[in-house]
Amino acid sequence: MKRLKVISLLLDYPREVLWQHQHQQELLEECDNLPLLQIFINELCALPQLEAEARWVAQFERGRATSLLLFEHVHGESRDRGQAMVDLLTCYEQAGLVLNERELPDYLPLYLEYLSVQPEQDARQGITDIAPILALITARLRHQDSLYAVLFAQLLSWVDYRADSERLSKKVREESDDRSPEAIDAVWQEEQVRFLSESGGCDSAQQQHQRRFARQPAVQYLNLTSGGQ
The missing domain is CATH 1.10.287 (Helix Hairpins)
Structure with missing residues (x-):
């Protein structure tokens, strides 16, 4: 599914190819019926590449609150995370998705890439399974006025997930900043x-x-x- 593939690409570490005019146009065409994604692409690519890279690192690599590693939000550093990784890796292998030695199976852009080649019903269920995590990350990103919040919101919208926004906002306001x-x-x-x-x-x-x-x-x-x- 184009939506998941595009969001997977946009959530990943910003690559130089995003700043190439032809590639930008191809992405915008892929999102011809998804105006919020088009806005995101235009806003991201309006930044200098080095600034976009620095923002991504600050957003997703410092602290766990908005980590793109799904199992950090579920298992933390417990041993259960290792087995969960193995199980997910098996799903990828069955789908013909080959990881390089530096990729972790629970990395959200990779998981979205996997779902993008699954039947739509299975892909929607795959997003629904992680929707509570996505909703909490969305609330945290919005609290930080992050550009990336729209990508998570698009995933939740696709599966019609309705989070308790008031409860999540209250929770996020009470959290300390684990990126300091x-x-x-x-x-x-x-x-x-x-x-x-x-x-x-x-x-x-x-x-x-x-x-x-x-x-x-x-x-x-x-x-x-x-x-x-």
């Missing part, structure tokens, strides 16, 4: 103490880098088996 240097520092320090106590310090530097954040309550149960079938 102080918050990231505190989590790193806690992770170091916790991990050293568990492993005796074996490979701690590498694993601290891979396991950046240790503390976050689970948001919702997530069913991602067979694309929501």
Whole structure:
């Protein structure tokens, strides 16, 4: 489905190809009946590429609140996340989707790419399965006046998901900003103490880098088996 494929591309790290005029026009044509996506493309590409890249990193790579790694919102750093990754990877392989060694199966743009080649009913169910997570991220992005909020809202609209906006807004207003240097520092320090106590310090530097954040309550149960079938 074109919608999911386009949103997958736009949610990913901004690539140079987006700033090539011909590619922009092709994307806009793909979204000919999706004016909000057209507006997003125009606003994103109006930024200098380096600024767009910096904004993306600040939005999705610092803190977990708006992370694009789905299982961080469900399993955190628990061992259950590993098995969930394996199960999702199996779904991708069955669909003929090949990941490179640096890609994580629960990366939202990758999941959307997978759903884009599934039957529409299965794709809609796949979005519905993660809708509570998408709704919370949408509320957080809107609270931050992020350009990217519209992409998440488009996914929710496609499956006609109605979130309790008032409750989510209240929750988001009460949250602390986990992207601040102080918050990231505190989590790193806690992770170091916790991990050293568990492993005796074996490979701690590498694993601290891979396991950046240790503390976050689970948001919702997530069913991602067979694309929501």
